[in-house]
Amino acid sequence: MQQRQMGKNGPKISAIGLGAWPIGGGMGPVEEAEAITTVRSAIDAGITFLDTAQAYRTSEDTLGKALSDGYRERCFLATKVSGRYSRRDIEEAMDNSLRALGVEHVDLYQIHSWNPQYPIAESMEAMLRLQEAGKTRYIGVSNYNAAQMQKALQTGLFHSNQPRYNLFARDIEAQDLPFSGQNGIGILAHSPLAKGLLTDKYRPGHIFPDADERSGFPQFQGEIFNRHIAIANRLGLLAADKGLSLLQLAIAWILRREEVSCVLVGAKSETQVLQYLGAVGAEFSSGELADIDKILLGEADD
Numbered sequence: 181m182q183q184r185q186m187g188k189n190g191p192k193i194s195a196i197g198l199g200a201w202p203i204g205g206g207m208g209p210v211e212e213a214e215a216i217t218t219v220r221s222a223i224d225a226g227i228t229f230l231d232t233a234q235a236y237r238t239s240e241d242t243l244g245k246a247l248s249d250g251y252r253e254r255c256f257l258a259t260k261v262s263g264r265y266s267r268r269d270i271e272e273a274m275d276n277s278l279r280a281l282g283v284e285h286v287d288l289y290q291i292h293s294w295n296p297q298y299p300i301a302e303s304m305e306a307m308l309r310l311q312e313a314g315k316t317r318y319i320g321v322s323n324y325n326a327a328q329m330q331k332a333l334q335t336g337l338f339h340s341n342q343p344r345y346n347l348f349a350r351d352i353e354a355q356d357l358p359f360s361g362q363n364g365i366g367i368l369a370h371s372p373l374a375k376g377l378l379t380d381k382y383r384p385g386h387i388f389p390d391a392d393e394r395s396g397f398p399q400f401q402g403e404i405f406n407r408h409i410a411i412a413n414r415l416g417l418l419a420a421d422k423g424l425s426l427l428q429l430a431i432a433w434i435l436r437r438e439e440v441s442c443v444l445v446g447a448k449s450e451t452q453v454l455q456y457l458g459a460v461g462a463e464f465s466s467g468e469l470a471d472i473d474k475i476l477l478g479e480a481d482d
């Protein structure tokens with residue numbers, strides 16, 4: 181597995197990471213035994229960066245079980261404090277996460293989102309104190325834009341930001357990606373498969389069950405869903421010309437940016453995990469990138 185540096189001065193991490201939201205049940209139920217196999221097969225395959233969060237339902241507990249038998253020492257473990265960011269909230273959330281995960285420390289602790297109700301200086305000081313106390317090796321943020329990262333940097337240094345970034349969600353390219361690059365902050369890209377739209381799995385009219393978060397997302401309903409599927413199909417043809425599957429193209433396209441330290445892909449099974457591996461090392465000519473842009477803009481011929 182390719183290793184990349186997390187930001188300018190951070191540790192080396194695997195270029196593909198396992199996102200542990202699906203094994204928490206947020207995209208439909210996953211049996212615990214299947215979840216444990218998924219995590220362990222990812223680590224065995226070199227996908228050693230694991231990402232979870234306080235808010236990911238049963239994910240931290242399940243990860244804790246998967247990381248026994250020596251797997252903890254072989255991975256880079258990241259979690260997040262979710263929603264409330266007072267000093268006390270952050271300290272309590274950290275202790276709860278360590279307990280659920282069954283570990284003494286995590287490798288990266290992240291503030292899950294920007295919340296203007298909590299002064300960023302207080303939140304960042306709490307994060308820095310947890311780092312000093314050895315409960316986390318590194319600290320980071322998530323879903324912050326450039327202005328929010330700038331404010332957080334006024335209190336102290338952090339190594340990573342975790343924004344959504346995929347072929348259908350490119351809004352970070354204008355300001356946030358360049359800001360991260362200029363300030364040595366590593367990008368951990370979340371939702372790289374657009375939550376399944378970029379996998380060649382779904383056909384128009386598919387209905388997601390209530391227990392799956394996608395049942396409530398507009399891009400998975402009606403005409404918008406069908407339009408995304410049509411674009412994904414065109415991208416799939418371009419991928420096939422390169423000897424890649426659609427999801428491998430989607431991951432490789434994110435890895436083309438040097439600001440990206442890791443692409444966090446969610447998976448529900450060992451089979452899904454193993455399909456990621458072929459994405460690493462794929463490169464794009466400027467002509468291919470222009471063709472992708474045309475497809476995304478709906479300008480490509482059928």
Ligand SMILES: NC(=O)c1ccc[n+]([C@@H]2O[C@H](COP(=O)([O-])OP(=O)(O)OC[C@H]3O[C@@H](n4cnc5c(N)ncnc54)[C@H](OP(=O)(O)O)[C@@H]3O)[C@@H](O)[C@H]2O)c1
Nearest residue numbers: 199200201202370371372373374375376379445446452455
């Ligand atoms: N910081 C944040 O606010 C935030 C937000 C979202 C995500 N994240 C992080 O980013 C990670 C990745 O995002 P995500 O899990 O939400 O979405 P994603 O990676 O874009 O999509 C994951 C889903 O795609 C489908 N899939 C995966 N591999 C596949 C394969 N080989 N073939 C066919 N389908 C496949 C699976 O669902 P089905 O099989 O059911 O289709 C899987 O649950 C998360 O797990 C989490 O760690 C962070």
